[in-house]
Amino acid sequence: MDVRTEIIWEINVEILVCVRRVPDTAENEIELNSAGNDIERDDLVYSINEWDNYAVEEALQIVAKAGGNVTVVTVGSEDDEEVLRREMAMGANHGVLITDDAFNGSDGKGIATILKAYVQKGKFDLILTGVQAEDGGAQVGGMLAALLDYPFASLVNSVEVVDAKKLKVSREIAGGNREMNEIDLPCVLSIQTGINEPRYVGMRGIRQVASLEIPTFGTSELGVDASSVGGAAAKVKRVDYFVPALGKGAEMLQGSREEIIDNLIGLLKAKGGLK
Amino acid sequence: MARIFAYIEHKAGVADDSAAELLAAAKAIDPAASPTAVVTGWGADLDSVCNALTTSYTEVWKIAAESLAYPNAELIRKALAKVVPHGSILLIPHDHFGVDLAPGLAIKLDSTFVSDVVAIEGLDGASLKIVRQEYGGQVSTHVRCDVSSGAVINLRPGSFKPQENASANGTVVDKSSEVGALSSGRRYLETVVAESGDVDISKQAVLVSIGRGIQEKDNVSIAQDLADAMGAAVSCSRPVVDAKWLEKSRQVGSSGQTVKPKVYMACGISGSFQHLAGLKGNPFIIAINKNPKAPIFQVADVGIVDDILEFLPELTTKIREL
Numbered sequence: 152m153d154v155r156t157e158i159i160w161e162i163n164v165e166i167l168v169c170v171r172r173v174p175d176t177a178e179n180e181i182e183l184n185s186a187g188n189d190i191e192r193d194d195l196v197y198s199i200n201e202w203d204n205y206a207v208e209e210a211l212q213i214v215a216k217a218g219g220n221v222t223v224v225t226v227g228s229e230d231d232e233e234v235l236r237r238e239m240a241m242g243a244n245h246g247v248l249i250t251d252d253a254f255n256g257s258d259g260k261g262i263a264t265i266l267k268a269y270v271q272k273g274k275f276d277l278i279l280t281g282v283q284a285e286d287g288g289a290q291v292g293g294m295l296a297a298l299l300d301y302p303f304a305s306l307v308n309s310v311e312v313v314d315a316k317k318l319k320v321s322r323e324i325a326g327g328n329r330e331m332n333e334i335d336l337p338c339v340l341s342i343q344t345g346i347n348e349p350r351y352v353g354m355r356g357i358r359q360v361a362s363l364e365i366p367t368f369g370t371s372e373l374g375v376d377a378s379s380v381g382g383a384a385a386k387v388k389r390v391d392y393f394v395p396a397l398g399k400g401a402e403m404l405q406g407s408r409e410e411i412i413d414n415l416i417g418l419l420k421a422k423g424g425l426k
Numbered sequence: 427m428a429r430i431f432a433y434i435e436h437k438a439g440v441a442d443d444s445a446a447e448l449l450a451a452a453k454a455i456d457p458a459a460s461p462t463a464v465v466t467g468w469g470a471d472l473d474s475v476c477n478a479l480t481t482s483y484t485e486v487w488k489i490a491a492e493s494l495a496y497p498n499a500e501l502i503r504k505a506l507a508k509v510v511p512h513g514s515i516l517l518i519p520h521d522h523f524g525v526d527l528a529p530g531l532a533i534k535l536d537s538t539f540v541s542d543v544v545a546i547e548g549l550d551g552a553s554l555k556i557v558r559q560e561y562g563g564q565v566s567t568h569v570r571c572d573v574s575s576g577a578v579i580n581l582r583p584g585s586f587k588p589q590e591n592a593s594a595n596g597t598v599v600d601k602s603s604e605v606g607a608l609s610s611g612r613r614y615l616e617t618v619v620a621e622s623g624d625v626d627i628s629k630q631a632v633l634v635s636i637g638r639g640i641q642e643k644d645n646v647s648i649a650q651d652l653a654d655a656m657g658a659a660v661s662c663s664r665p666v667v668d669a670k671w672l673e674k675s676r677q678v679g680s681s682g683q684t685v686k687p688k689v690y691m692a693c694g695i696s697g698s699f700q701h702l703a704g705l706k707g708n709p710f711i712i713a714i715n716k717n718p719k720a721p722i723f724q725v726a727d728v729g730i731v732d733d734i735l736e737f738l739p740e741l742t743t744k745i746r747e748l
Contacts, residue, residue, distance in 0.1 A: 387538060
């Protein structure tokens with residue numbers, strides 16, 4: 152008989168979760184502004200990037216089992232404090248805002264360079280990012296790992312703490328299959344949606360963290376060379392936005408709901424959609 | 427002109443379909459380009475992939491190592507960083523492997539990274555103009571990339587149409603000795619195959635497929651009722667599985683099942699490319715979504731702008747009356 156009992160870990164994993172505030176695509180129709188150089192940002196509803204929220208929940212579940220602390224960090228502006236507070240209301244111990252005019256216009260490498268400087272000021276065992284952002288390219292986690300020379304795993308959909316030195320993680324690969332890996336700490340993981348069920352955050356929770364101090368860091372605090380980040384250093388730059396024209400587009404059914412349903416049933420019969 | 431390389435994924439001795447797409451993308455950067463294929467792996471499988479590629483690529487770089495028998499991106503990144511010359515443009519498929527490999531590789535090669543490219547408009551000096559999508563495909567953006575110190579470019583699968591090429595009659599160049607010993611802090615253990623579910627959606631002729639628009643678990647029965655009335659099965663997009671409203675085996679898409687129904691009703695599904703990648707066989711697509719700008723309307727045959735929570739029950743009632 153297997154008599155292994157559950158180990159009470161006191162591994163104390165120090166976790167940094169990199170998050171972003173983005174326009175919520177579930178709440179907004181994204182449209183172009185009149186100049187075509189950005190999306191129309193007036194009246195947009197912003198929220199935590201969905202992938203990042205799963206990453207914070209995963210961090211909280213890891214420290215609940217193994218001990219430790221969760222710090223959430225974002226590179227942005229004062230407007231982004233609200234997502235830090237939201238994640239602190241979920242249970243993150245610390246929030247950190249990295250902001251400096253010199254950081255504006257950074258590309259993925261610039262953001263990774265800034266985050267590297269912050270990571271090196273602390274002592275983190277595990278760094279989590281979301282797999283991607285709504286307007287991003289699934290790049291910062293992998294770049295940050297390479298800059299730090301840490302091992303990296305992307306598309307992570309389960310994390311198990313093996314001991315103080317390593318994790319067992321699964322990666323989502325094609326067809327719903329899972330690739331199991333062992334990975335040494337410290338490391339960087341990009342977290343996929345669906346890995347867990349992020350806890351609900353109510354207004355009461357947000358109010359409880361409203362007065363907590365959120366320290367800010369800029370170029371001087373981080374010791375970042377301003378010429379290595381920001382718009383001037385960016386090698387990847389958006390020129391404009393446009394609405395894609397893919398395919399011929401659907402024939403839109405018009406009329407009252409009743410007319411549309413009659414029309415649709417006719418189409419379903421013709422195409423073999425009804426048995 | 428920078429030298430262009432294409433990283434070739436392969437399985438069981440056969441190159442992935444992306445091999446031909448990367449070749450087409452290289453021609454979009456420079457019509458005169460003659461890109462070099464780079465293949466990593468081990469044994470007879472690697473040799474057969476390399477040999478087959480000589481019909482389309484004029485040069486095929488083979489990197490053989492026993493540690494590369496399974497494509498662990500951590501090890502392959504180290505191998506490529508040693509072999510690919512500084513200043514090159516390296517093309518990689520934007521899939522579960524390319525996402526793992528490429529961003530860090532661009533750092534190691536000290537080159538520019540651009541991800542999930544859907545079109546290449548061309549090179550102007552050292553400035554490459556490409557097209558990306560944002561916000562789930564609701565808007566697109568032109569992006570300029572400075573490739574003067576090289577670039578790693580991830581290309582969306584299916585976006586570049588393979589061309590009919592005359593036989594390249596290429597040669598295989600063995601680069602294995604330049605790589606040396608490889609090790610990584612991440613070790614591949616095993617692949618766990620997805621569990622099959624109660625309904626095999628890949629074999630259904632008619633699918634009622636639901637997305638985020640179904641809003642909550644209790645509403646899934648609305649779709650099930652319609653499917654029952656139609657003699658169809660219920661499938662879904664990723665957010666429904668993430669929320670645990672349906673089993674993973676019901677998910678259509680690149681990280682779920684590939685389906686080939688005759689009729690596909692996309693209900694409250696925005697239509698991300700990952701979802702559409704699971705839809706094969708040219709089905710008749712009916713899209714119902716309350717957002718008239720949802721990308722699904724660009725690929726559907728018939729579109730209806732309405733709230734599925736009201737529309738589907740009325741449709742079910744009408745079908746039951748037939």
